[in-house]
Amino acid sequence: MEHETASHASGGGFPPFDQIDTFPAQIFWLVVLLGILYFALSSVLLPKLSKAIDDRDDAIAANVSEAAAASGRADAAVKELEARVAEAKARGRETAARAKAESDARVAAETSRADAALEARLTSAERRIADLRTAAMTNVSGIAEEATAAMVERLSGTAPAPAAVRQSVARVLAASSTEN
Amino acid sequence: MMVSTDPMHQFQISRLLPIEAGGYDLSFTNSALFIAIAVFGIIGFLAFATSNLQTIPGRAQSLAEIWYKFVAGIVHDVNHDDGKPFIPLVFTLFSFILIANLLGMFPYFFTATSHVAVTFTMALFTIGLVVVIGVWKNGFKFLKIFTPSGVPLYILWFVVIIEIFSFLSRPLSLGMRLFANMLAGHVALKIFAGFIPTLAIGLPVIGVFMGGLLVLPLVVGITALEFLVAFLQAYVFAILTCVYLNDALHPGH
Numbered sequence: 008m009e010h011e012t013a014s015h016a017s018g019g020g021f022p023p024f025d026q027i028d029t030f031p032a033q034i035f036w037l038v039v040l041l042g043i044l045y046f047a048l049s050s051v052l053l054p055k056l057s058k059a060i061d062d063r064d065d066a067i068a069a070n071v072s073e074a075a076a077a078s079g080r081a082d083a084a085v086k087e088l089e090a091r092v093a094e095a096k097a098r099g100r101e102t103a104a105r106a107k108a109e110s111d112a113r114v115a116a117e118t119s120r121a122d123a124a125l126e127a128r129l130t131s132a133e134r135r136i137a138d139l140r141t142a143a144m145t146n147v148s149g150i151a152e153e154a155t156a157a158m159v160e161r162l163s164g165t166a167p168a169p170a171a172v173r174q175s176v177a178r179v180l181a182a183s184s185t186e187n
Numbered sequence: 188m189m190v191s192t193d194p195m196h197q198f199q200i201s202r203l204l205p206i207e208a209g210g211y212d213l214s215f216t217n218s219a220l221f222i223a224i225a226v227f228g229i230i231g232f233l234a235f236a237t238s239n240l241q242t243i244p245g246r247a248q249s250l251a252e253i254w255y256k257f258v259a260g261i262v263h264d265v266n267h268d269d270g271k272p273f274i275p276l277v278f279t280l281f282s283f284i285l286i287a288n289l290l291g292m293f294p295y296f297f298t299a300t301s302h303v304a305v306t307f308t309m310a311l312f313t314i315g316l317v318v319v320i321g322v323w324k325n326g327f328k329f330l331k332i333f334t335p336s337g338v339p340l341y342i343l344w345f346v347v348i349i350e351i352f353s354f355l356s357r358p359l360s361l362g363m364r365l366f367a368n369m370l371a372g373h374v375a376l377k378i379f380a381g382f383i384p385t386l387a388i389g390l391p392v393i394g395v396f397m398g399g400l401l402v403l404p405l406v407v408g409i410t411a412l413e414f415l416v417a418f419l420q421a422y423v424f425a426i427l428t429c430v431y432l433n434d435a436l437h438p439g440h
Contacts, residue, residue: 033304036219049275
């Protein structure tokens with residue numbers, strides 16, 4: 008094969024330059040083959056490749072914007088949640104305050120009612136005590152009149168007039184009650 | 188022990204399938220074979236990588252996307268949004284040069300980009316495209332690329348001459364840079380590598396050690412450098428294509 012070399016000058020000469028007779032062949036095949044390469048690249052391969060790259064870039068951009076939207080939604084949700092929590096807290100406080108006020112009022116009413124009942128019972132008890140004391144005092148004056156009449160009858164032998172006895176006993180009782 | 192140490196031998200073009208058409212020799216050569224391997228390798232890989240496109244890419248799809256984004260990034264950095272229609276063109280040039288350069292790094296493989304016919308065809312095509320697009324988009328105003336703004340009138344004629352030469356030298360430098368880098372790199376690699384058997388034969392025992400301990404690490408280093416150059420030249424070609432196309436889109440610096 009090597010003997011079929013185009014250039015006869017295998018020893019001397021400069022092969023890159025003195026193979027001019029092969030230039031048409033080299034150029035012809037270069038143009039034909041590069042033409043094929045250019046056609047294949049420009050019509051099929053590169054458009055496919057750049058479409059794949061563009062598709063990926065689009066997909067990434069779409070995903071990023073979707074993620075940004077989702078993040079925005081999440082932020083809004085967090086804000087709403089915070090607002091709801093604050094509202095719930097306020098409502099809770101309000102409810103608690105109302106309940107406290109209600110219970111305070113109930114307690115006050117209950118207390119005043121109990122106070123009133125106690126007061127009433129106290130008043131009636133005092134009245135009863137006063138009645139009893141009056142009754143007792145009436146009995147005391149009766150007993151004292153009888154005792155006085157008896158003592159006077161025993162000492163003097165004559166029964167005193169009931170009116171005089173009642174009068175003197177009343178005087179003594181009045182004096183002792185003022186002494187008390 | 189027949190070792191071919193002729194550094195130029197690797198650049199021989201051989202006709203694998205002689206074809207003659209209209210008086211021209213259009214034989215399928217080893218150059219065409221490796222161009223075809225590069226082209227169909229790129230198409231095959233990208234077809235495989237894009238056969239099952241997913242939002243979460245697999246390994247092949249990831250690589251293809253990185254590749255695409257790299258080229259699209261170059262175009263966007265230089266031409267901004269106007270450059271979008273040129274992405275397939277720049278991708279074609281970049282990928283072909285890169286893969287052809289890398290294929291050339293395999294021993295016994297042919298480096299198609301180390302030939303002026305290939306590099307100058309691409310360079311002339313690029314500059315031709317710049318002129319066509321420049322005239323088509325801007326008409327007569329395309330000539331403004333020769334007149335930088337803000338230059339005083341009394342010196343403008345001189346600047347215009349320089350600009351014209353600069354413009355004319357673009358295809359030359361664009362094609363020559365790639366060709367010379369690939370050629371020089373492969374020649375250097377071959378010479379240094381060939382030095383090892385030469386030493387071993389010329390200086391028994393000592394030569395083997397010298398070749399193994401001194402020259403081989405150097406060859407490994409140059410190989411690594413050549414991989415860098417293979418990528419860098421493709422990158423430079425792509426960037427310069429974008430820069431020149433920018434002139435076509437926006438003449439007047």
